[in-house]
Amino acid sequence: MRARVHITLKSGVLDPQGEAIRHALGALGFDGVERVRQGKVIELELADADPEAARARVREMCEKLLANTVIENYQIEIL
């Protein structure tokens, strides 16, 4: 079973990397790029068989390690 975790900065948290990308895109002549946010995706290959159990486990992984919930949100997809 595969799971995909999207980790994004909470809105309101400054994202210098996203800002830098926006700026660089502008310099390359791509206009109309109004906002850029950069996040992480973590793809996990799991031994679990049951999708609901897998989701619960991945949630725990996010809380314990994968995301810093002070500044980040996460979203889990079971594939």
Added chain:
Amino acid sequence: MRARVHITLKSGVLDPQGEAIRHALGALGFDGVERVRQGKVIELELADADPEAARARVREMCEKLLANTVIENYQIEIL
């Protein structure tokens, strides 16, 4: 219009981050995590109105800046 770009390492390219995460999950007692790959998501807010034109532009952004096509693949979603 919003676009989301997923950037992942090409298969076969070493992913030290993913490996470190896998290891750390194991140390925290999450077993059965067979493989971890870490990638990036970039979310763009675009002024474009036409989804197909937007997709073409984002593809160009990926080729020119967002992805390091030597070692990374990318995938575009128009939301």
Added chain:
Amino acid sequence: MSASAATPQEPTVTQALAADHGLKPDEYQRILDLLGRTPTFTELGIFSAMWNEHCSYKSSKKWLRTLPTEGPQVICGPGENAGVVDIGDGQAVVFKMESHNHPSYIEPYQGAATGVGGILRDVFTMGARPIAAMNALSFGAPDHPKTAHLVRGVVEGIGGYGNCFGVPNIGGEVRFHRSYNGNCLVNAFAAGLAQADRIFYSAASGVGMPVVYLGAKTGRDGVGGATMASAEFDDSIEEKRPTVQVGDPFTEKRLLEACLELMASGAVISIQDMGAAGLTCSAVEMGDKGDLGVRLDLEKVPCREEGMTAYEMMLSESQERMLMVLRPEKEAEARAIFEKWDLDFAVVGETIAEDRFLVMLNGEVKADLPLKALSGEAPEYDRPWVPTPPAAPLGEVPQMDPAEALTRLMGGPNGCSRRWVWEQYDHMVLADTVVRPGSDAGVVRVHGTRKGLAFAADVTPRYCVADPVEGGRQAVAEAFRNLCATGARPLAATDNLNFGNPEKPEIMGQLVGCIEGIGEACRALDMPIVSGNVSLYNETDGQAILPTPTIGAVGLLEDVARAIRMAPAAGDALVLIGE
């Protein structure tokens, strides 16, 4: 005895396939004569790795032999992973410089990063803890469309690797010239500190000794990369891209700590880092130097990817790996050290008495070659060369207000401050940096002593192109002066010779001239060359780079508290010394 026929999925070896591996028709013929049969695919790969310019130095060897390499201070000159020089009190400095030019042009961050990783491994393979690094960089014209991207990527890659590993990067060079537009140069230097009587070499000894694989797992990284490093660039460069490797400085740092613990445990008979064509070159070198054969059982090699073939494993350039010959009675202790650092440790073969390089995969013979011939019979060329004609006298030199000329020079890309570069490098980690970047040479204290070591990297390619002999001399003299200017006594040097295509007599003439000048100056100044690296075929579409023989020099300060910095106080007298 003979190698098994190629398995169905392996391509049949032909002269054309050999040519794809960078082997010239006469070189392929040499292989056929040596073996008395057609090589297997794996064997062809092994030959291509061993006989390319990068490993065999086939164009430069003849000339490198003319360099002075000895002196009372020299413990080990060229031929090992790095040079070793005595610094008194039972201590030694171990250093070398190496290029990672082609990979850095293809993928600047990872190319430069893995270049730093490679040179650090060369140093700690010999039992030395790295204490300083430098980098000498040459880029194309500042306004060339690729330059900014390359500069940013290379500097970040060097910083990314070295900062994480934890070695202070205390000096170097950055230059811009259009001849590097399609072929930047990334020369990385590293130096380490060891006990003079605890240096580790690559020569294996003893029959039936376990050959052990250490470090990170093997993937398909850079398969064919060693061949790439010696091939001239052309428009097919895009297709060569996937041969890039990704560096993992965190693994390298653990490998350093594990190797130093291992060496202290007395378990190591010989050790060799896996660089280009890792498993091939390292195994052959250990056998060759020790007059032994080597047998490898590839199914025991820790792999990152599934279904890797013998060919791929033998040519993989995966980083952060080492090969070691182990004292068998120490196996458990050695394995425990690697487990502590969460690194792979696998016995993958053994030393054998015959002169034979036997590579097996699941009981099947994949390569069975005379081992000594792989390096001993490697082609060596006396390539035709022509001396560089004297440069035409300079035309009218424009007259200019000196103050304005000075501002122009200092504001130009080749004269301006390099702070933007070195601020991205941790130049203070280890808390022994006495003279930081921005002076003539960087100086670090020898930890726990009053001694200091000074490091400088220099060359002026426009002198070398005008007059290679003089340019070679000047590079050495400048490095020497930069050391002296800190108060250090120069000890020895390493050279990184970057040139174009040696098959062109005028390029060969530059190489010959520069080596002559370097040799002369080193002899005159008593500063032997103890290690080095040659990078040829630095050309794009037939345009060669300026001849760039970078000199990395090392000096000793008996009392580091007396190191001289470039920080004069108001009221100090200004004195001009020399002619």
Added chain:
Amino acid sequence: MKSAVIVFPGSNCDRDMAVALERATGRRPAMVWHKDAALPPGLDLVALPGGFSFGDYLRCGAIAARSPIMRAVADFAARGGHVLGVCNGFQVLIEAGLLPGALMRNAGLKFVCLDVALNVVTADSPFTRGYEAGARIVIPVAHHDGCYVAPPETLARLRDEDRIAFAYAPGDNPNGSAEDIAGILSANRRTLGMMPHPERANDPLLGGTDGAALFEGLAGALMDA
């Protein structure tokens, strides 16, 4: 004073920290491996050194913060023990929840290694008692992820409780940290995390000694204790 330095795989200022502590206290600190579950008995101070623990992969300090030894460090801190985290050590303390906020990629996105001027904001802590409040000192930084961020209420609390130990001097903020924050204290003032490296400014030969007062002050405080 008895101290320990925690060694994570990828720590690279562990020796530097040990040298600074030994110089100030005359006693060599214990070096404690991250996989250990317990600290040596009788400690007065635990130091988390700089470096790239676990390669700084995922997030700086994140994996180290979940090491077995960190549970013992948290217990030690909860019992009133003194904890110092420098650079990567600060990142670990934050990830372990022993200090509030987060440390993000530098605003300039680049690694920065240079001397910066700091203001000592409070002298009221065992770490800063060797300085005058308001003193201007120079200490090097070397990091890629030192931009301190926290919700407004947290920043307000840090200010109100006088828990900002060091702030970058105006114009000298190398990473975009909120309110120029360079180092903060825990509520009981016995845990300090800071991005600048005082252990690199502890020897005249290395270009500065402004970090020495931190180690000496600490040694003094813990000796008196």
